[in-house]
Amino acid sequence: MNVEISDLTRRFGRHQAVAGVSLQAGPGVFGLLGPNGAGKTTLLRMMATVIPPTTGRLRLLDRDPATHGPRREVRRRLGYLPQNLGYYPGFTVAEFVEYFALLKEMPAARVPAAVATAVERVDLSGKAKAKLRTLSGGMLRRVGIAQAIVNEPELLLLDEPTAGLDPEQRVHFRALLRELGQRATVVVSTHLVEDVGAACTQVALMDQGKVVFDGTPGELTARGTEQGTGDAPLERGYTAVLAAARA
Amino acid sequence: MSGLRNDAPDDVDLGRAWISVAAQVWRRQPGWLERTAGRLLRSPGLARALLTTPSLLLPWLLTSVVVLAAGAAATTDSGQPLVALLAPAVAAAAIAYSYGPGIDPAWELACSMAVSDRMVLLVRALAVFAVNAVLGLAASAVSAVSVSGPANGTAAAVTFGWLIPMTAVCAFALAVATVARSANAGAAAGVAAWLIIVLSGRVASGHFASAVTDTVLFLPYLAIGAGCAVVAVYATRIPRGTL
Numbered sequence: 001m002n003v004e005i006s007d008l009t010r011r012f013g014r015h016q017a018v019a020g021v022s023l024q025a026g027p028g029v030f031g032l033l034g035p036n037g038a039g040k041t042t043l044l045r046m047m048a049t050v051i052p053p054t055t056g057r058l059r060l061l062d063r064d065p066a067t068h069g070p071r072r073e074v075r076r077r078l079g080y081l082p083q084n085l086g087y088y089p090g091f092t093v094a095e096f097v098e099y100f101a102l103l104k105e106m107p108a109a110r111v112p113a114a115v116a117t118a119v120e121r122v123d124l125s126g127k128a129k130a131k132l133r134t135l136s137g138g139m140l141r142r143v144g145i146a147q148a149i150v151n152e153p154e155l156l157l158l159d160e161p162t163a164g165l166d167p168e169q170r171v172h173f174r175a176l177l178r179e180l181g182q183r184a185t186v187v188v189s190t191h192l193v194e195d196v197g198a199a200c201t202q203v204a205l206m207d208q209g210k211v212v213f214d215g216t217p218g219e220l221t222a223r224g225t226e227q228g229t230g231d232a233p234l235e236r237g238y239t240a241v242l243a244a245a246r247a
Numbered sequence: 248m249s250g251l252r253n254d255a256p257d258d259v260d261l262g263r264a265w266i267s268v269a270a271q272v273w274r275r276q277p278g279w280l281e282r283t284a285g286r287l288l289r290s291p292g293l294a295r296a297l298l299t300t301p302s303l304l305l306p307w308l309l310t311s312v313v314v315l316a317a318g319a320a321a322t323t324d325s326g327q328p329l330v331a332l333l334a335p336a337v338a339a340a341a342i343a344y345s346y347g348p349g350i351d352p353a354w355e356l357a358c359s360m361a362v363s364d365r366m367v368l369l370v371r372a373l374a375v376f377a378v379n380a381v382l383g384l385a386a387s388a389v390s391a392v393s394v395s396g397p398a399n400g401t402a403a404a405v406t407f408g409w410l411i412p413m414t415a416v417c418a419f420a421l422a423v424a425t426v427a428r429s430a431n432a433g434a435a436a437g438v439a440a441w442l443i444i445v446l447s448g449r450v451a452s453g454h455f456a457s458a459v460t461d462t463v464l465f466l467p468y469l470a471i472g473a474g475c476a477v478v479a480v481y482a483t484r485i486p487r488g489t490l
Binding site: 048049050068072073075076078080082084085086087088094095098099100102103104105108112113115116117119120125128129147 | 265266267269270271273274275290291292295296299351352353354355356357358359360361362363
């Protein structure tokens with residue numbers, strides 16, 4: 001298993017953002033669904049080793065990221081797209097992706113080809129030399145995805161990756177997700193239920209810091225046959241599980 | 248690409264050829280400074296991170312040069328040791344702005360990278376300190392002659408006496424920035440602390456320069472600098488153990 005989490009918690013002052021989450025994920029696309037404030041982003045930030053858990057056990061790529069050496073090794077093999085992608089406006093697309101390839105300690109000789117591949121995969125070849133300040137929100141999101149995949153990560157963590165993408169780009173992105181999920185563990189946090197239905201092999205639903213459902217998209221759909229509300233079957237499953245968790 | 252692909256022989260991988268061409272065309276040639284830093288630090292990533300330090304970017308450097316040059320000019324005209332009093336405050340603000348959150352737009356991403364954020368901070372802080380020390384020394388050298396005399400201490404003391412206080416004030420600014428996770432808080436604390444020291448010296452001894460000429464203060468300065476460095480290191484740690 002590339003991700004092994006048990007009883008993970010994270011507290012910010014008095015606020016319990018993540019309250020005892022246990023999950024396991026191997027290769028494939030893992031969808032993390034939930035309403036705003038459910039704890040998805042905090043969970044993803046812990047998995048990205050940006051913040052440590054308050055309590056619980058976290059193992060990534062068969063390593064314990066709490067200690068320096070294993071954490072560095074995990075980070076070399078990790079890709080992360082944060083919810084709010086900060087960027088340097090004066091960098092070009094290629095420079096930005098290259099910067100993070102270097103910070104991931106990729107061998108310098110491999111970097112130019114890796115950058116070109118990542119930029120091509122997110123369909124930004126025509127903008128590779130464009131300054132980031134000139135790009136639209138959707139393009140910036142794709143730049144963020146490019147830096148996340150530049151090192152061919154074994155664990156890829158994407159927080160709201162389709163925010164700002166137009167429908168055509170979202171279709172293209174879901175195909176990319178499925179391709180990446182062939183050999184890596186891809187964890188996608190999203191509000192968009194249709195993204196999960198189209199690309200994910202496993203899905204967890206979070207609410208108030210806890211996982212209230214863990215299974216396949218088909219199993220989530222099945223939960224909504226009687227009492228869920230929504231336009232699509234998966235949406236009905238989503239609302240039914242949330243309603244049951246809050247009852 | 249798809250049209251070309253259809254026309255190409257089966258044994259020609261046009262996708263691979265395109266990536267090779269794109270890699271060469273988009274390749275960035277690092278400047279001499281980045282290459283040198285990369286060799287010294289033995290890490291191209293760390294060198295690149297160093298050159299993105301907010302307070303080493305051109306607008307900031309120009310501002311520092313202008314402030315210290317104005318201080319040197321004022322010192323030469325008035326005989327008051329303005330460079331000695333300005334240099335620690337300018338350096339403290341610059342050091343605080345070498346820290347990431349709120350200033351470095353890609354800080355969240357940088358925190359998930361193999362090149363550790365603490366190492367990036369250390370390298371950036373040292374570089375900013377060195378650059379500001381050099382700028383301060385240059386400004387001091389220009390104005391050294393005019394600040395000599397019994398009322399203001401010896402020229403040498405005023406010219407170089409600010410280096411130790413600057414170390415302490417910079418360490419304090421860095422410690423506050425890392426604890427508060429705010430560069431603005433660090434800069435404000437560093438500048439305020441230096442202002443209090445200078446004004447206290449003025450009240451106690453009757454002249455502003457005592458903050459940099461009074462050798463009795465050097466040991467406390469060094470102790471404060473060391474203590475604040477420890478605080479900064481502690482504040483940037485990732486706690487061991489998740490159980």
